[in-house]
Structures are given as structure tokens and as C-alpha cells.
Amino acid sequence: xxEYYEILGVGEDATDEEIEAKYQELKAKYREDSFKAxxxxxxxxxxxHKLNVxxxxxxxxxxxxxxxxxxxxxxxxxxxxxxxxxxxxxQSKLDSFNERNAEWxxxxxxxxxxxxxxxxxxxxxEIAMQMDPGNTKYKNAYDKLNAKMxxxxxxxxxxxRYNPQPQPAGQPNEQMGGNWCSDCxxxxxxxxxxxxxxxxxxxxx
Numbered sequence: 001x002x003e004y005y006e007i008l009g010v011g012e013d014a015t016d017e018e019i020e021a022k023y024q025e026l027k028a029k030y031r032e033d034s035f036k037a038x039x040x041x042x043x044x045x046x047x048x049h050k051l052n053v054x055x056x057x058x059x060x061x062x063x064x065x066x067x068x069x070x071x072x073x074x075x076x077x078x079x080x081x082x083x084x085x086x087x088x089x090x091q092s093k094l095d096s097f098n099e100r101n102a103e104w105x106x107x108x109x110x111x112x113x114x115x116x117x118x119x120x121x122x123x124x125x126e127i128a129m130q131m132d133p134g135n136t137k138y139k140n141a142y143d144k145l146n147a148k149m150x151x152x153x154x155x156x157x158x159x160x161r162y163n164p165q166p167q168p169a170g171q172p173n174e175q176m177g178g179n180w181c182s183d184c185x186x187x188x189x190x191x192x193x194x195x196x197x198x199x200x201x202x203x204x205x
Contacts, residue, residue, distance in 0.1 A: 004054035023055045087114045102131035
């Protein structure tokens with residue numbers, strides 16, 4: 001891109017308006033000179049072609065960069081909605097996206113997690129991982145979600161967590177340490193869910 005800036009005679013920090021003005025100025029000059037006889041006219045014609053290519057490439061590159069910046073800003077707005085608890089607002093912003101990259105699908109999974117739509121959450125995380133296989137944030141969230149879903153399935157659902165029957169008075173508990181193991185399971189499960197929730201819903205960066 002540096003070469004294109006040099007053809008236009010502007011710096012890389014030039015504004016779009018400055019580039020446009022310089023392009024129009026040089027285009028008029030080269031177009032006029034291209035009608036001259038001999039090599040001078042031929043050189044002006046070549047420069048006019050180079051100028052048009054440089055201008056077109058710079059416009060395209062700057063437009064793409066601007067769209068990427070706007071997209072990142074819009075995703076940040078979705079994160080802010082999630083952090084503030086505005087799930088409906090986050091969903092509305094996600095629905096407005098035309099380009100849906102890996103981060104979009106990750107944030108959609110977060111919204112589904114907040115709604116407790118676990119299967120939909122899992123599907124969105126799988127899409128995010130397919131689009132960006134090396135992203136550890138997506139992988140960690142997926143592993144934690146799977147651990148939560150597997151535990152709930154094995155325990156018969158969140159409302160049926162493991163609760164041992166009370167032992168008759170004077171009879172030792174068959175589990176070493178009395179009720180400690182059941183309490184430990186419940187505590188570890190609770191910690192796992194909280195940790196999962198924190199990583200999925202707050203680890204947006």
C-alpha cells in the first residue's frame with residue numbers, strides 16, 4: 001500500500017478527503033498531458049492508469065478497515081449488553097449483523113447460555129471453534145459447558161442432584177468422612193457451574 005500512497009503523493013496518515021482531492025488533481029493533470037504528442041503523452045497515460053489503480057486499491061483497503069473497526073465496535077456493544085444483563089438488547093444487536101464471524105457465534109452462545117438454552121449454546125460454540133480452531137477461549141467455554149451438561153444429565157437434571165439418604169442414628173456412614181463426600185460433590189458442582197458462567201459470560205475479551 002505504501003507504493004499507492006506515493007503515486008498519489010500523500011502520506012499514509014492522509015484523510016479520505018485529502019486522498020480524494022489529490023486524486024482529482026492528478027487525474028486532471030495526467031488526462032490533459034496524455035493528449036500531448038510523443039513519449040510525454042504516453043508517460044502521462046501510464047501514470048493515469050497507475051493513479052486509477054492506486055486510488056481504487058486505497059479506497060477498497062480503507063473501506064475494509066473501516067468495516068472491520070465498525071464490526072469490532074458493534075461486538076463490543078453486544079458484550080456491554082451481556083455484562084449489564086440486557087440479554088434482549090444483546091440479541092437485538094446480534095440480529096442486526098450481516099457478517100457473522102467466529103466472535104459473533106461465541107457471543108450468540110453467551111446469550112443462549114444466559115437464556116439457559118444449552119443445546120443452542122453448544123451449537124454456536126461449535127461453529128465458533130470451526131471458524132477459529134486455535135481460539136482457546138472458545139475451546140475452554142465449550143469444555144466447561146460440556147462438563148456442566150454431562151453432570152446434569154448423569155444426575156437426572158439440575159433439580160435432582162445427588163443427595164444421600166440420611167443414616168440411622170448410631171450407624172456409621174458407609175462413605176468415609178460421613179457426608180463430606182456428598183457435600184464435596186455439591187460444592188464442586190456449584191463451583192464448576194459458577195466458573196463456567198464466569199468464563200462464558202464475562203470472558204468476552
